[in-house]
Amino acid sequence: MTALLQVFFDALSLGSLYALGALGIALIFGxxxxxxxxxxxxxxxxxxxxxxxxxxxxxxxxxxxLPAWVLIPVILVLGAGISVLSEILVFRRFRNxxxxxxxxxxxxxxxxxxxxxxxxxxxxxxxxxxxxAVSLPLEIFGARIPLLQVITIAVTLVILLxxxxxxxxxxxxxxxxxxAENFTMARMLGIRANTVIMMAFALSGMLAAxxxxxxxxxxxxxxxxxxxxxxxxxxxxxxxxxxxxxxxxVFAGFLIGGLSSLMQAxxxxxxxxxxxxxxxxxxxxxxxxxxNGLFTQKSAKQRV
Amino acid sequence: MSLxxxxxxxxxxxxxxxxxxxxxxxxxxxxxxxxxxNGAGKSTLLKAIAGVVTxxxxxxxxxxxxxxxxxxxxxxRMGFSMVPEGRHVxxxxxxxxxxxxxxxxxxDKDAAERDLEQIYAIFPVLxxxxxxxxxxxxxxxxxxxxIGRALMAAPRLIAIDEPSLGLAPKVIDDVYVALLxxxxxxGLTLLIVEQSATRAMMTGGRxxxxxxxxxxxxxxxxxxxxxxALRNAxxxxxxx
Numbered sequence: 001m002t003a004l005l006q007v008f009f010d011a012l013s014l015g016s017l018y019a020l021g022a023l024g025i026a027l028i029f030g031x032x033x034x035x036x037x038x039x040x041x042x043x044x045x046x047x048x049x050x051x052x053x054x055x056x057x058x059x060x061x062x063x064x065x066l067p068a069w070v071l072i073p074v075i076l077v078l079g080a081g082i083s084v085l086s087e088i089l090v091f092r093r094f095r096n097x098x099x100x101x102x103x104x105x106x107x108x109x110x111x112x113x114x115x116x117x118x119x120x121x122x123x124x125x126x127x128x129x130x131x132x133a134v135s136l137p138l139e140i141f142g143a144r145i146p147l148l149q150v151i152t153i154a155v156t157l158v159i160l161l162x163x164x165x166x167x168x169x170x171x172x173x174x175x176x177x178x179x180a181e182n183f184t185m186a187r188m189l190g191i192r193a194n195t196v197i198m199m200a201f202a203l204s205g206m207l208a209a210x211x212x213x214x215x216x217x218x219x220x221x222x223x224x225x226x227x228x229x230x231x232x233x234x235x236x237x238x239x240x241x242x243x244x245x246x247x248x249x250v251f252a253g254f255l256i257g258g259l260s261s262l263m264q265a266x267x268x269x270x271x272x273x274x275x276x277x278x279x280x281x282x283x284x285x286x287x288x289x290x291x292n293g294l295f296t297q298k299s300a301k302q303r304v
Numbered sequence: 305m306s307l308x309x310x311x312x313x314x315x316x317x318x319x320x321x322x323x324x325x326x327x328x329x330x331x332x333x334x335x336x337x338x339x340x341x342n343g344a345g346k347s348t349l350l351k352a353i354a355g356v357v358t359x360x361x362x363x364x365x366x367x368x369x370x371x372x373x374x375x376x377x378x379x380x381r382m383g384f385s386m387v388p389e390g391r392h393v394x395x396x397x398x399x400x401x402x403x404x405x406x407x408x409x410x411x412d413k414d415a416a417e418r419d420l421e422q423i424y425a426i427f428p429v430l431x432x433x434x435x436x437x438x439x440x441x442x443x444x445x446x447x448x449x450x451i452g453r454a455l456m457a458a459p460r461l462i463a464i465d466e467p468s469l470g471l472a473p474k475v476i477d478d479v480y481v482a483l484l485x486x487x488x489x490x491g492l493t494l495l496i497v498e499q500s501a502t503r504a505m506m507t508g509g510r511x512x513x514x515x516x517x518x519x520x521x522x523x524x525x526x527x528x529x530x531x532x533a534l535r536n537a538x539x540x541x542x543x544x
Contacts, residue, residue, distance in 0.1 A: 171408065174397070174401055174404065174405065175405070175408065177394070177396065177397060177401075178394050178397060178401075178405050181394045181395065181396055181397070182392055182394060184356060184376065185388065185392040185394070186394075186405070187375065187376035187377045187380070188354055188356070188376045188377075188380055188385075188386045188388070189380060189385075189405050189406050189408065189453070189457065190377050190380035190381045190406075190408050190409040190457060191377060191405070191408055192377050193375065193377060
């Protein structure tokens with residue numbers, strides 16, 4: 001029972017990270033059909049922003065010294081900032097390009113950010129000690145659950161709830177949903193393309209920042225690759241969920257996280273190193289079964 | 305003064321000339337039909353006015369302002385409301401959300417609420433199902449929804465591309481009855497692309513025939529629809 005509970009929390013907290021990552025990608029894809037591979041590098045950028053630029057092995061904490069109630073908003077703003085900036089400087093010029101061109105542009109931008117960080121901080125992973133108190137275990141029904149996992153899940157639920165409220169009950173949310181479904185028609189109704197797209201980038205950047213904060217606290221290290229690995233899983237989740245579908249991205253994020261944790265816990269020990277192969281094998285079967293993803297909206301189809 | 309002036313406008317898609325040197329004007333309160341065979345450039349003309357495609361040559365003026373090269377949202381905010389071909393409801397949004405999307409640029413929120421009630425009064429089926437996803441409506445109901453949505457912007461000019469496309473004759477009647485009622489109660493200026501000359505006869509107003517991207521004929525809709533000139537021009541038979 002306690003082992004089961006532990007696996008359950010592992011699954012939910014890993015799924016939370018994947019869901020937040022997938023949501024960040026799906027938001028942008030929805031409004032401009034761009035798969036933004038630089039998203040993972042926004043995550044790394046937000047983490048490294050907490051350190052002072054230096055190539056020494058020992059990390060010099062910079063923003064990370066701020067109290068949490070200042071640090072969190074600052075990092076969120078930084079995430080939104082780099083995301084919006086990349087829209088203005090890069091993606092805006094590709095507005096009418098085909099999706100493949102935009103994707104390549106996002107790869108290129110990702111490399112620019114990555115090497116910018118590399119130059120400032122060197123490629124060595126650095127230890128970063130954020131809120132070490134939250135890694136203490138918590139006793140829930142006899143199971144020892146790291147407090148951080150509980151916080152991760154709670155934070156994710158709050159973010160998801162906030163996003164739903166924003167999308168369902170504000171004018172900007174309404175415009176974003178409309179633009180995601182039919183951008184040209186939305187513009188013909190007077191909805192400003194640039195405003196909606198910048199809003200989507202800002203939200204997506206804040207999600208990257210949130211993921212960065214959680215990852216840094218969890219792993220205690222700042223690694224240039226940290227966002228890219230998560231980004232790959234998150235991208236797979238958006239495809240599994242149905243590209244452009246926000247509930248699909250969240251659901252598939254939790255699904256892949258859950259599957260991954262379950263396999264880690266219950267596969268025979270010899271097979272555990274190949275866990276990812278099993279997970280992605282399942283993804284392949286899923287896509288053969290439903291090539292358009294799990295959530296293809298029936299009501300979105302045109303009627304004649 | 306003319307509300308809309310299309311002045312020697314040409315549009316090309318690559319090497320294909322979709323619209324050649326088209327010119328016409330329409331005044332406030334007028335109903336203008338644009339008709340013509342498939343590929344005559346009717347939809348292209350509306351898209352050029354809406355700012356979805358950019359004219360290669362010529363100028364389009366809305367209420368005295370040049371709108372060539374402006375973005376679709378800027379043109380919409382100048383009082384042009386477009387109902388494109390194929391309806392384009394936002395299927396995942398509720399019916400009421402679809403209608404409210406049109407009001408983004410309005411500052412008179414009270415008047416917008418009254419307009420919403422008026423649209424619900426004309427299309428009661430929309431009110432009954434206002435919280436349902438718009439994608440669940442039938443084709444005819446979707447057509448009514450997009451007309452209602454265009455009206456919610458309180459436009460000076462409303463353009464409708466093929467309102468009868470893919471609808472049953474009975475449903476087309478309903479759509480036109482509602483449209484005429486709206487025109488007469490609210491003094492709408494209507495620009496309608498329509499293949500069917502009988503609809504133009506029912507409605508009255510002026511008519512323009514496009515053929516191969518050019519304005520081939522222009523005149524009173526009822527007279528033109530009755531005359532041989534329309535049929536001849538439609539099929540490209542020169543008069544002797």
